[in-house]
Amino acid sequence: MNIKMSFMLRVFSIAVLMGGLALAAPPSLPSGLSDEGEKSSDSPSLPSGLGGESSEEKQSTSSPSLPSGLGGDSESDEQEESREDSQSDSFFDSGLTGLTGFLEFRSGWRLQNDEHQQDMSIGETRLQLEMEKYWEGITFAITSDIYYDWAYGGHRVDLERGEGFLDLREANLLFSPADFVDIKAGRQVLTWGTGDLIFINDMFPKDWQSFFSGRDTEYLKAPSDAAKASFYTDIANVDVVYTPRFDSDRFINGERNSYWNGMQTAGEDSLLRTEKPDQWFRDDEWAVRVSKNVQGYELAAYGYWGYWKSPSGQIPSTGEFTFNDLNVYGASVRGQVGAGIGNIELGYYDSRDDQDGDDPFAANSQMRYLVGYEQDLPQIASDLTAAVQFYVEQTMRYESYEESLPPGQESTIDQYRQLLTFRITKLYFNQNLTTSLFTYFSPSDKDVYMRPNIHYKVDDNLAVEAGANIFWGDYPYTFFGQFRDNTNIYTAVRYSF
Structure with a gap:
C-alpha cells in the first residue's frame, strides 16, 4: 500500500505540474476556437457492453449509437449553474455527491x-460503491468493489490482479487548467477504438478471467494507473495517456x-509463471489518440509505446513467460453507412524483441484489420438490432x-487468423x-465462443440475469479451443441504488 500511495502522489504531482505549465504558458488557440467551440467528452465512448450500466442493458439501446460528437444533448444552463454552486462550497462543507452502487449475487457452474x-x-457477493466530489473546479471520483468470493476462497488483496476482497476500479482527480485542456490523474478505466469486444488500438488492460467466468461485461475493462491529458482544438482533439508502470491484462493463468x-492443457495444478516489467518510470507506457469529426465521420489515429x-x-x-516490447500504430473511421453505423480499424503491431521474426520465444510483429x-x-421486428464484424490478424x-x-x-498459429463476430439483440416488455447473443467464430482456427444472455429489469432497482x-x-x-472444457452457465441478481 505504501508503494501504491507513493505512485498516486507522484501521478498527482505530475498532473499538477502539467496543469501549472499549461496555465503559465498556454499555447495560442487556433483561429476560431472559443469557449463555445465543440468539446468532446472526457473519453471516447465505451464499446457496446462496457458502460457503467449492466452490460446487456447497455447493449440493448433501441438504435446503434452514433460516433462521438454526432449526437446527444448538451448540458443545460441549469445543470451548469448547479455544478458551479456545488464547486463553490468548501471541500468539507459540500460533502460527497452522486453516491451510487449496487449489491450483487452471482454464481456459475x-x-x-x-x-x-x-x-x-464463479460464486461471489459484490458491493460496489461509486462516489464523486466537486470542489473549486476539481472532481474527485472513486469506485470500489468489495466482494466475497465463496467459490474460490480468499486471496490477499492485489489491486493489479483484482484479487482479494477489494477491487479498486477508480480513484482519480479531474481538473481543467485551461479551457482547452482536461487532465485526469489516478486509477481510471480507459478505452478507445471502434471494435465491439474486439480491441486493436485499445492497448489498455483487459480482465479476461472475468470475461470468461461469467462476470458482467463491464468488468472486461481493467483499471489503469495513469495520467491522461485531453486537448481540444478546432484542428483535432488529442488524448495523451502516460502510465508510469506497466499495467498488464488480467490474463488467463489457470486460476479460474x-x-x-505451450505444451499441454493446464489449470490450477500448473499456474502460469511470468516475469513482468514492474519498475516505476522505467517500465512505463505511452498512448496517444488524435481524432477529428469530418462530415459526420469520426477519424482517429493512434500510437502506443509499451x-x-x-x-x-x-x-x-526458466520457462517463465514474458511481455515483449511493443509499439502499435493504427487508425480508424466510424460513421453512418446506409441505415446503420459502419467502422474500419487497423493497427500495426511492431514487436520490438523480434524484428526479424526468427525468434521462436518472442512474438512476431502483426498487422490487424477490422471491418x-x-x-x-424494424422491418423484421421492433427493438431488434444486429451487428457483424470481420477481423484478421496477419x-x-x-x-x-x-x-x-x-x-x-509444427506451427500452432496461422499466417492469417480470421475471426467473424455476430451480435443480435432483441428487447421485450x-x-x-433484453435477450442477446454474441458469437465469435474463427474459420482459420476452427473454434467458436458464444455469449447468450437474458437480462430482466424487474423495477428501477432490481434486475436478474x-x-x-x-x-x-x-x-x-x-x-x-483451449477453453473448451470451461463452458459454463451463470445467474445473477443485482440491486442498484
Missing part, C-alpha cells in the same frame, strides 16, 4: 468435467480457467517464424427484457 478446475466457475501452456498486454514470449532457461457494421432491423515474416521452430515442431460462456474447438492450442 461448468457444464463439462474439467480435471484442471473445480465445478463452480484451464488454458494451453509492451504486449498479455504474455507473448518465454525464457527458455464492422451495425443496424436496426503474422509478419511468417516464413522466418516457421524456419525458427525446433525440428519436428417495454424494453425491460442469466447467461453462458460456450466454447467449441477442434484443437486445444487455439485461442478459444
